[in-house]
Amino acid sequence: xxxxxxxxxxxxxxxxxxxxxxxxxxxxxxxxxxxxxxxxxxxxxxxxxxxxxxxxxxxxxxxxxxxxxxxxxxxxxxxxxxxxxxxxxxxxxxxxxxxxxxxxxxxxxxxxxxxxxxxxxxxxxxxxxxxxxxxxxxxxxxxxxxxxxxxxxxxxxxxxxxxxxxxxxxxxxxxxxxxxxxxxxxxxxxxxxxxxxxxxxxxxxxxxxxxxxxxxxxxxxxxxxxxxxxxxxx
Numbered sequence: 001x002x003x004x005x006x007x008x009x010x011x012x013x014x015x016x017x018x019x020x021x022x023x024x025x026x027x028x029x030x031x032x033x034x035x036x037x038x039x040x041x042x043x044x045x046x047x048x049x050x051x052x053x054x055x056x057x058x059x060x061x062x063x064x065x066x067x068x069x070x071x072x073x074x075x076x077x078x079x080x081x082x083x084x085x086x087x088x089x090x091x092x093x094x095x096x097x098x099x100x101x102x103x104x105x106x107x108x109x110x111x112x113x114x115x116x117x118x119x120x121x122x123x124x125x126x127x128x129x130x131x132x133x134x135x136x137x138x139x140x141x142x143x144x145x146x147x148x149x150x151x152x153x154x155x156x157x158x159x160x161x162x163x164x165x166x167x168x169x170x171x172x173x174x175x176x177x178x179x180x181x182x183x184x185x186x187x188x189x190x191x192x193x194x195x196x197x198x199x200x201x202x203x204x205x206x207x208x209x210x211x212x213x214x215x216x217x218x219x220x221x222x223x224x225x226x227x228x229x230x231x232x233x234x
Contacts, residue, residue: 002111004033005086005167006103009076011040013094014049021053024092024100025061031111036083038076039066046094074177074185081170090164097131098161102202106164109198116169117195119155120162120202131206139220143184146224150231151191156199159183159223169195177226184223188230 006024010017017037024035037054039047047066054064065079077091088110092100102120109115122129123144128137144158163186172193177185190197 002031002088003086004029004031004103004107005080005084005089006033006035006092006100007077007080007084007089008035008037008092008094009040009073009080010037010042010046010050010094011070011073011076012042012044012046014042014045016096017046017094018049018053020092020094020096020100021050021062025057025059027100027103029104029107031088031107032086033061034084034086035062036080037062037064038080039064040072040076041067041070072179074175074179074182077177077182078175081175084167087167088164089167089170091161093161097205099203099205103162103164106162106200106202109200110164110166115196115198116166117190117197118164119157119160119197119199120164121155121157121199122160122202122204123156124199124201126204129204129206132204133206136206143220143223143227147184147187147191147227150227151188153191153197155187155197158187160202162202163187165190179222180219181222181226184226185230188227192230 021035037050039050050064054062063083067076090103106118106120109118140159144155147153147158148155173189175185
């Protein structure tokens with residue numbers, strides 16, 4: 001029977017981490033699952049809250065790790081990937097912009113053997129998702145268009161957090177991202193290996209920089225570079 005590993009990279013998410021984890025634990029998954037929290041040396045109470053959740057988790061599904069210093073989202077994900085015991089993995093951002101109640105439907109195509117990778121798309125059925133600033137929306141559309149142009153794909157949301165991947169596929173990739181370049185890196189490597197990516201629509205509830213959103217304008221140019229570098233790498 002399949003097992004899902006949900007990786008939560010967290011940095012200064014004390015306002016949302018408890019509610020998010022409780023929502024995940026209450027979600028009716030059709031398979032066994034584990035929740036891997038990787039705290040990126042938060043300055044607030046994120047780690048302490050996660051530790052309490054871990055200690056009170058009678059189901060023993062929560063596994064908690066912490067980086068020795070702040071290293072970035074990509075590094076935290078690499079840390080988490082090394083700890084998975086499941087055969088399907090998904091990343092869940094700690095800010096609650098994505099609803100974990102939608103993960104079960106995203107798992108179905110993989111469980112049914114129709115694909116090895118599923119992306120939850122915020123743009124299937126919505127030109128601009130709820131709460132997403134126009135600047136971020138345009139950047140997302142351009143990066144997805146650029147991805148499709150370089151790799152001959154037909155994606156609608158390259159930058160989505162919800163990427164469900166079979167672990168054997170993940171282990172075949174050479175991921176080096178340390179910050180927010182994880183999304184273009186993993187997508188470009190999957191496409192270059194001709195791995196089929198199926199998209200399904202998801203909801204989205206964006207937050208602003210004042211609410212804690214961490215991605216910056218400079219990450220756009222880094223994403224462009226990563227897409228180009230992976231496309232023309234030997």
